[in-house]
Amino acid sequence: MxxxxxxxxxxxxxxxxxxxxxxxxxxxxxxxxxxxxxxxxxxxxxxxxxxxxxxxxxxxxxxxxxxxxxxxxxxxxxxxxxxxxxxxxxxxxxxxxxxxxxxxxxxxxxxxxxxxxxxxxxxxxxxxxxxxxxxxxxxxxxxxxxxxxxxxxxxxxxxxxxxxxxxxxxxxxxxxxxxxxxxxxxxxxxxxxxxxxxxxxxxxxxxxxxxxxxxxxxxxxxxxxxxxxxxxxxxxxxxxxxxxRIDELIGKKKNIYDWYHKYLSNCKSVKLLKINQECQSNYAYVTGYITDETKISRDELIKKLLELNIHVRPGYPSMSAMPNYERRFDVPFSEKYWKKGLVFPTALNLTEEDIKYVCTEVIKLIEGEHTL
Ligand SMILES: Cc1ncc(COP(=O)(O)O)c(C=O)c1O
Missing domain, CATH: 3.40.640.10 (Type I PLP-dependent aspartate aminotransferase-like (Major domain))
Incomplete structure (x- = not known):
């Protein structure tokens, strides 16, 4: 493996x-x-x-x-x-x-x-x-x-x-x-x-x-x-x-962020989020949603990626749905991110080749055969 x-x-x-x-x-x-x-x-x-x-x-x-x-x-x-x-x-x-x-x-x-x-x-x-x-x-x-x-x-x-x-x-x-x-x-x-x-x-x-x-x-x-x-x-x-070394670490994270955006830019089934304009990011995370019409569900996708030793995680559960808490207002976008959100691997030991591999496997699983 x-x-x-x-x-x-x-x-x-x-x-x-x-x-x-x-x-x-x-x-x-x-x-x-x-x-x-x-x-x-x-x-x-x-x-x-x-x-x-x-x-x-x-x-x-x-x-x-x-x-x-x-x-x-x-x-x-x-x-x-x-x-x-x-x-x-x-x-x-x-x-x-x-x-x-x-x-x-x-x-x-x-x-x-x-x-x-x-x-x-x-x-x-x-x-x-x-x-x-x-x-x-x-x-x-x-x-x-x-x-x-x-x-x-x-x-x-x-x-x-x-x-x-x-x-x-x-x-x-x-x-x-x-x-x-x-x-x-x-x-x-x-x-x-x-x-x-x-x-x-x-x-x-x-x-x-x-x-x-x-x-x-x-x-x-x-x-x-x-x-x-x-x-x-x-x-x-x-x-x-x-x-x-924080500015150097941010630079390394930015490379990883850019590689995901390069290799997933044509994938219609994954919508990666872009950093908002007012923010100078540390690029520590790459996250987004899977879109509605995909071959497999978000949870199946995560399961299959884990089988390949690719560690992706879902969006956080909505906190207002948890025991000890209550929901006073609807939270549709938080629920959407909980159900459809994905966080991609951004460990600092990952190379461009690793990220290309992750993206290739994601696209294969979600859209069928595909090579980058
Ligand atoms: C948004 C946010 N708040 C709080 C925490 C808690 O920080 P710690 O794990 O250092 O206690 C974390 C992460 O772990 C976090 O991501």
């Missing part, structure tokens, strides 16, 4: 090995958090935010955002219906209610035109996702947030290094969150980042992420229920090396 065509996977060089080795050898005693501090400084400089907290994972950073913003039971948060479930669960962790709204079918990000209808007197925040390498419509979202006095959390877990217009995503709303989990463009195995320009929000998030310790009384004193959400120095060293 050919090599595994992985859905995702990193690009690791000697630099990552050197940084991790350095952290293992020297990241103790006075320098126990040296790489964490350097990562936070490098990240804030890169995205242009004032404050950052590196966390064990992106979900923890999302939770710090909902905690620090003071969201609580009985509050409502308007959440995009398409995302990895962590987005919604971070709202649920503080007891607030998710009010899901549908996505824009071309960007897969929350449709701002639907947000206004979902606002009630209980609404306190908007939780958007910059989805699959595409940026949400931040101008429209920030306008609504200011009109209704809502806080904005940008879940930028999938868009490390991406911009909306001329600003890095994650720095436009009240808080931004990133992930360095193993399938992301820059990896730490696990890892996350909370960023904000608001000093008070930063202090509160840091407090919650470090057991709500009150150092004024004693470093062993805790004045509220808090969490141990800090990243390890060794993991921070790995992520630091990746962030120092």
């Amino acid at each position: 050919r090599k595994k065509i992985a859905l995702a996977g990193p690009d690791i060089t000697q630099k990552e090995i050197d940084y991790v080795t350095d952290a293992v050898k020297n990241g103790w005693y006075e320098t126990y958090d040296m790489h964490i501090k350097k990562l936070e400084k490098t990240f804030t400089d890169y995205v242009g935010a004032k404050y950052a907290i590196a966390t064990y994972c992106g979900t923890h950073a999302l939770h710090l955002a909902t905690l620090a913003l003071g969201l609580k039971a009985d509050d409502e948060v308007i959440v995009t219906d398409q995302s990895y479930i962590a987005t919604a669960q971070a709202v649920s962790y503080v007891g607030a209610r998710c009010v899901f709204v549908d996505i824009d079918p071309d960007t897969l990000c929350i449709n701002p035109a639907l947000i206004e209808k979902a606002v009630t007197e209980k609404t306190k925040a908007i939780m958007l996702v910059h989805f699959a390498g595409m940026a949400a419509d931040m101008d429209a979202i920030m306008r609504l947030a200011s009109k209704y006095n809502l806080k904005v959390i940008e879940d930028a877990c999938q868009l490390v290094g991406g911009k909306y217009k001329d600003r890095y995503v994650g720095t436009i709303g009240d808080a931004g969150v990133f992930s360095f989990q193993g399938a992301k463009i820059a990896v730490g195995g696990e890892g996350g980042m909370f960023v904000t320009n608001d000093q008070e929000l930063y202090k509160r998030a840091l407090h919650y992420g470090t057991f709500c310790r009150n150092d004024k009384i004693s470093y062993l004193w805790s004045d509220d229920i808090g969490y141990n959400y800090r990243i390890s120095n060794v993991t921070a060293a790995l992520i630091l090396a990746q962030i120092e």
